[in-house]
Amino acid sequence: MATAEKIAVTGATGQLGRLVIAALLRVAPTAHLIGIVRNPAAAKDLAARGVELRAGDYEDPAALKAALAGVDKLLLISSSAVGQRARQHRNVIEAAKAAGVKLLAYTSILHADSSPLGLAVEHRETEALIRASGLPFAFLRNGWYTENYTGSIAAVLQHGAVLGSAGTGRIAAAARADFAAAAAAVLASRENQAGKIYELAGDTGFTLGEYAAEIAKQSHKPIVYKDLPEADYKAVLQSVGLPEVFAALLADSDAKAAKGALFDESRQLSRLIGRPTTTMAQSVAAALA
Template sequence: MTISEHIAITGATGQLGRLVIAELLRIAPGAHLVGIVRDPVAAKDLAERGVELRTANYEDPAAVKAALTGVDKVLLISSSVIGQRVRQHGHVIDAAQAAGVKLLSYTSILHADTTALALAEEHRKTEALIRASGVPFVFLRNGWYTENYTGNIAAAIQHGAVLGSAADGRISFAARADYAAAAAAVLAGRDNQAGQIYELAGDNGYTLADYAAEIAKQSGKPVVYKDLREADYKAALASIGLPEAFAALLADSDAKAANGALYDASRQLSALIGRPTTPLAESVSAALAR
């Protein structure tokens, strides 16, 4: 990486975006970081740390094009708007092509090309758009974030149960910070990363029963894993306020995890970041401390 490189991060104020920027500030202090944000006021702290803010959102092609002008590398953090991702991502891809970006990194999903997860369809289509654009790319195929479950740890303790449809399937959890470190390593790397596809997942696989047992161990409260039929798990997710379509996707992912869809033993993530991924016990401890 050269000091003059401009590195842009979309969704810079999101949970992953902030972690990527923090890691880049640590490992690449000479880089010129560009945070693509919807609301500069919400990113005031990033500006105070030397990050250049440019205002744009995935729905505004002209703003995205302006925001990527003069940028060398881009991290396209996938949109959270299920059903609109391909179109929104297309605006960023078109802008990267117009700007002559040297590397476009995209946060895809584990085994995007072969997985049965319904959640992967928009990622596959986005990967195809990137390939067709001719922009040099890296696919960061992220596995499951441990926070997908630990974000609901208080409810699990309150009700004494972790709900899911994964049966005894093993899930290769990794902390969001682990995936952020991987993205930063690629963006800051000196080696030519173009064309690389990383299948990123935690070093170890855990069942949801393992997860429930870890909560019980650390909290001192009785917590067990309750396996549900996919339809019942979807209903449970919808009952706590998740949109029905999103609840269906999460339930589908859980059910397919029973057959190994969220498991990967390649340890590409720890190899990329140069350290072991965050153990489940550590993530549970951090969640309980909040």
């Protein structure tokens, strides 16, 4: 009897991680799934679905080496610790190399090699580290999650406005679940994925003005888009509790989106998942529900 392929996912209890695990349970039912988590006690629901839990922290090289023992394929979900990512990712990459992982997939950022976004810097550094490691790799260059916007829809409804600095720039966002399905498709694929680079984005783009109009249409409330200078938008983000560094990066991303940095029309994401990506209108409906 053939041994089940061992597929591991870092950050398995995170927003993206849980969706990837759920997708893998659907598309790779015979695989041995491993969730790398900081606190296994907080992931009992995953264990109940047959996922093996292993303790692993991006800051703990020894724990990562133990966690990745015997793993065939690994999804490295990028750390949320902006400013610390490259160092943390190096720990995972080195552990994966020591474990002899046969494929390392990494959630990078759209057009990482040429993106003007400040957020792209650490992704480029990580891609370089992966290439230098000699490990077979696949880069999942994820575009914007629509949830980056719909996550604050309650505040939009309260204040009657979407705030940003994206002007009339088109943003090819898709639902987080779409990107999770793409990661699962790559990990479950019987085709050789080594060296593959996927530029992943929504099928159609939208402006923040169109996004505001869609919320107005579905909520039956007057909602407008207010375009702000980058510095003013950063100040707004800080005023609602975001750390200055993160607020600056988000405001920078919006300002760069005004110039097309978050747009892509290659439709690689929908081809990879075998269906159209979730529309902005569908995401708004889900958030309002």
